[in-house]
Amino acid sequence: MQVGLSDYAMGNVYMRSMNHKSVEEKSxxxxxxxxxxxxxLKDKYxxxxxxxxxxxxxxxxxxxxxxxxxxAELMERSLAHLPIDHQNMTSFWSAQGAEVVNEQWIFDENGNCGGSTSMSVVSKKSSAVNNMKSSTKNERNEKKSTAQRIYDRKRQERKLIEERQAERNRVKEQTxxxxxxxxxxxxxxxxxxxxxxxxxxxAAEEFQARTQNTDRAISAYEKNVMRA
Structure with missing residues (x-):
């Protein structure tokens, strides 16, 4: 359940209107x-x-x-009082079983101070339910993330096996x-x-044949000479 901050007695905090009197303490x-x-200011407040x-x-x-x-004096007074306003507001809503979320105070260009539009009050029960839903969602995301990591690891392992097999095939083909x-x-x-x-x-056979032919020719020649 969400309720408006206007229910709180503090309401929006505004810079007090300046009167015509001089401020006693000035920086x-x-x-x-x-x-x-x-x-x-950050160092001081x-x-x-x-x-x-x-x-x-x-x-x-x-x-x-x-x-x-x-x-400057009026703004610094407001800054000095904001922690008390914060404590009073959170204590008030806590007693009602609620809490303030996204608390933010804004001083505009004219010095008016009010709560941000994103600031709201929710019941602690709703907040607990939301936290439970958020926790359940985170658990689902964690399980999904774990499953994704397992899938990625398995895919990486398969890829590594395929690369090794491809390398073996390449070496085998090269061999x-x-x-x-x-x-x-x-x-x-x-x-x-x-x-x-x-x-x-x-060549050897040809040489042998030539040698034999030469021997025959010489033998025939000698026979002819002797007959004459």
Whole structure:
């Protein structure tokens, strides 16, 4: 259940209207720019650094405060009182079984301070249910994330196995190609060797035949000479 902050007696906090009287205590220190002035405020007022809620001040209003000590004095009084307002508001709603979420206070360019539109009050029961739903959703997301990691790991393992198998096939194919090349080279060498041996044999046979023919011719010549 969500309720409006207007139910709380504090309501929106506004800068008090300045009267025509001089403010008794004024800061005599002057700041050259908004950044330096805001750094001074952050160091002095805890509400600007409190992790439980957020306070935003318009740079245009800070510029006005630098030039107008009375505006600066009123703003600093509001900043000094904000932690008390925060404590009172959270205590009030806690007693009602509710809590303030997205608490943020904004000083606009005219110095008006009010709650952010995102700030609201919800019952603690609703908050607990939402937290339970969020926890359940986170558990589902965690299970889904775990399943996804397992799937990714399995897919990576399959990919690695496929890459190794592809590498083995590549090496096997290269080995086969090398064997075929070696076998072809061996066949060519054998053919050359056989061709050489055949040539040598034919040459020897031809030489022997020529020698025999020469011997026959000489023998026939000698016989003819003797007959004459």
């Amino acid at each position: 005599s220190k002057k700041y050259d720019d908004v950044s330096a002035y805001y750094a001074y 805890s509400c600007l650094t409190d992790p439980d809620y957020k306070v935003t001040i318009s740079p245009a209003f800070l510029e006005k405060c630098i030039k107008d000590p009375e505006k 086969k190609e090398k064997w075929l090349e070696d076998q072809q080279l061996k066949d060519q060498t054998e053919k050359k060797k056989l061709k050489k041996q055949t040539y040598q044999k034919l």
